[in-house]
Structures are given as structure tokens and as C-alpha cells.
Amino acid sequence: MNAATRLALYGAALVAVFGAAFLAAAAVVPDRIARDWSTSTEHTAHTPTMVTDAASDPEAAPVRGVTMAAQGYALTALAAPTRVGESGKLAFTIIGPDGRPVTALETSHDKQLHAIVVATDGSNYRHVHPTMDPTGRWSLPWQWPTAGSYRIFADFVPAATGADLTLTSSVTVAGEVAAPVPRSVSTLDEVADYQVALIGDLTTAGASTLTVRVSRGGQPVSTLEPYLGAYGHLVALREGDLAYLHVHPEGAAPTGPDQLSGPDVQFATSAPTPGRYLLYFDFQVDGQVHTAEFVLDAAGPADSTPAAPTTTAPAAPAPSDAHGGH
Template sequence: MDSNDTQPAASVKGLSMEQDGFLLGDVSSPGTAGQEGTLSFTISDAKGKPVTDFETSHDKLLHLIVVRTDGTQFRHVHPTMDAHGVWSLPWKWNAAGSYRVYADIVPATTGQNITLTRTVQAAGEFTPATPGPVSAANTVDGYTVELTGTLSASEHAMLTVSVTRDGKPVTTLQPYLGSYGHLVALREGDLAYLHVHAEGEEPRPGAVSGPDVQFMTEAPTPGRYLLYLDFQVDGQIHTAEFVLTATATPAAQPAAPGKSAAPTESADPGESAGHSGH
């Protein structure tokens, strides 16, 4: 994982258009669902000047996450920036509704990862989605993806993703954005943002792996989280979706009579909760 991923345990990201003196400007996009057009925006500094100098994080200068506020219509894309600091890409809203747009960046002047967000409306006939049940398994494009492990609040926890197809382990996962999997988690309700990459060294070009990918995670609070996993096989990106409940950190258990309690390890405040942001 990148050093840029480190955040304090209590960090909650993706709730503001401004952070550390950087501002996500108005997002221009097609006004109606189904309309072809362009999505564009700028990121400015504390003086209002467009920022053009960013560090690469997970193979990209900016990761744009877009999701409707009911958790559907998830997209993870990578716009391009022009010489004036305007980021853009061709765009069409596939469904009407209110959307959260997250810009996940590392400004070169600070070297620190930040996540900025705005809400964008797409007009049209809106059909809300029914909240899904807690589910640690998903089938997408013929692949079955299962999550094992427990998502914990304010405590590091390992999640393991296993990918199979027709009941057989998939061992041909390809590198995508510098790892074998890419995980975004949004807290249900306010859509606070967690962004986690796989554990381990960055894969070599042409390497493959599978069926398991591990992620170190930490949720800021107990509750339900919407998870979106991107993985690549044969040059195609697939996205699996899950719903998990983050449990509260268990209270310390009293020692048995005549025995002293075993010491517990606490996370170094400088260590990360996985990628609470990107």
C-alpha cells in the first residue's frame, strides 16, 4: 500500500468539498439522465488558483468515484487534466437522481492524500433502490466473489476476497491500479468514504494472482457499509458489490482468577486504517 494511504484511526473522509486548503469546484455535467456530454471540474488552492501539480497514487493522478446517494450506479473512472487544471471526461448519467462525486488526490505541495466531494443532480424520472441486505458474496459477469473477515470500527481488520468461476478458483487476476484489487467502502447514510488497496508488494508487469486478495481495513464507526471491489481478468474490469456491517470494537475481557490480563497491542497513531481516502 502507498504511504499516502496513512490516516488517523478516527479519520472520516469524503464529506466535504474542501480539505487542507483545497476545494473541489462546481461539477459540470449533463443535466438529464441519458444525455451525452462531458463531466468536468477544477480543484483550486486556498488562493482560488487551479491546482495542476499532483502526485501519482495507485497509477493515477486522480481517482474519480461517482455513486448515486442510494448506493447504486457506482463508477470509478480517471479523467484527464488540461494545462489549465480542468479535469474532464465524456459522461452520461445512466439514471436520474442525486449523486456524490469524490475526487481522490494527492496534491504535490503537501504529499498527503485528500478526498473532496460534491453532490450533483441528474434530472429525470427517479426510481429509488431498495436497501440491500447484508451480503458478503456477489456474482458479477460470471465470477463469484466472496468476502471473509469482519469489518471493525476503529480497529484494523483484514478482509479476504476470493474469486471463483464455475466453482473453480480464479488464479489469473491481473494488476489493476498497482494491485490485484481495488476496494472502495462508503458508510451507508452520509456516504463517508474509505478507499482501500490490496495488501502486499506492487505486482510486476504481466504478473497474475488469485484467487485470494487481502485488504487491511478500518471503519470509522459501527454501522452498515457499501463495498465496491474492482478486479481485472483478461484485460476486463469487473465490479462486485457488497454490504457489510462494521462491528464495534469489543470491550476488554476481564482476566481469569489468578491470571493477569494479556497485554493488548494498540495501533500506532501514525499507522493507517487501510486507505481511508485513497
């Protein structure tokens, strides 16, 4: 076989491999995003690129939660009810690099695995914690509130690597799908008589500090209870492809279940791209977990003018020494 023939066969193999990868991505990522990737590939097909290992270079892959597999781990065998109101189980298995179910996970924020379930338009958000059976199968009882497309995120730390991973898959629930409601920037939410304000700007130019302030009846709430090893948990998703942002807690973590804090909880994060982001803040008071929702636009590094605030946050007293996050 001459050199030209060998090169032609090698090129055909590459086309097949990348074509299969593109189809797998399109199964999770919305069609619009997949088309953008396709266009970008066509424009850069003849441009030399350097491939980096995300495991050894975390900055090479700042976006998480857009694939079913990463670093040798895969979210597989997803099962769930198929219709609204149907009782069943939400279940899945994490497969490791050896092809077997992963059962050895580190505890992160008081749990071995965090599952985030949200409709693709950002509604019906839930943060839940399934249990694992001896075979490595994760599950919990489940019902869908509305029809439509949903994303399931599994956030965990394999004991073999000690590195955070977020994998995702999708589910379509049969039934009449309501038209999505457009989301505008919002930094104030009210849930169960609590007023929850988000203070700070999200940017791609380095780390952003976001402060969540909880009040009730115009008075600051200083009775936030420890929840998942902190005084609150924040999840940020990029609108459109629902890329999962890594949000770090700021401040001291609680040292016991009776240590209270408030009204402020701080987080640090960075947006991978300019655009709109959906944020969900879980907090606990009197043993009850509540979720406040916000919408922020992230500015790029060239945009030095922060967006005008849409709400005025209530004033807070001097913070205590026990503030924490995530």
C-alpha cells in the first residue's frame, strides 16, 4: 500500500471518529449549540490545533456538564418515568475507566453524589441526592411535574482521582409542552416569605464574588442553618446549553449543626463565556430547604461597565465570623 493510500484511509478514519463524537454531543447539547460547533469545525478544519489533557490542564476545559462522559467516566443506563404524574424511579449508573460501575466516591459537601435536575428552559429545578445500591446503581423515587425536555447532572468526586466531575444526560417527558417563558435579568427572589437578593457581577475576566443576602419582613435573617456542609449551595447554569459552572464557597464552614449564620453567604465563580446565566441558591432555615432563583448576564473582559442593578438589596448589619457558602 503506497503512502497516499495510507493517508487517505487514515483521514477517513478520523472523519468517522469525529462524526460519531459530534452525534454523541448533539444528543445532550441543544441543536443550536451543536450547529455552532459544526460551523466552527468547518471553518477551522485546516488550522493546526494543540490538543490538551483536561485532567492535567483544568484551564483547558472550564465548561462542565455538557457531556455524558469525561476523563474515562460515563453516566449510563439512565431510566425515568416517561409521562407527567407517572410514579417511578430516576436511576443511573456511573461507569469508570475500567468499564465497571463506580462505587468508590469521596464525600463532597456532605454527600457522595449530587444530582441536579432541571428543564432545558431552566424551570423545575431540583437538587436531590439519590442513594446507591450494592451494584453501583443510583436511584430515588421520581415524578415529573410538567412535560418537556430535562437535563440530569451528576456531580461527584471519584476516589480514584480526587477531582470533581459533572456528567449529564437528557430525558424527554411526554405530554403537552408549554411555551417557554423568556427570562430577564433578576437579582431578587421571594420564596416562603424570605426575600433573597443576589449582589455582584458575573464576568469572564477572572473570578467573580457573588453575595446572597437573605431577609424576612425587611429584617436580615441570621438563622441560616448548615446545609451540605455550608450555609448555602449555589448552582449556576449557562442559558442555552446549560453548561455547569464550578462555584466555590467563601468564608468559614460551619463546625457543627447548631452553628447559625446570615444574612450573607458568599461564593466565587467565573463565567467561561459572556452571556446569560441561571443561578439557583439553596438555603435552610428551621429544617426547611428553600431555593431562590436568579438570572445574571456575564460581561466579557472588554466590557468594563457593569450592568445597571435591577433591584436594591436590603441593608445588612456587619457580617458575623461564621459566613460560608456552597
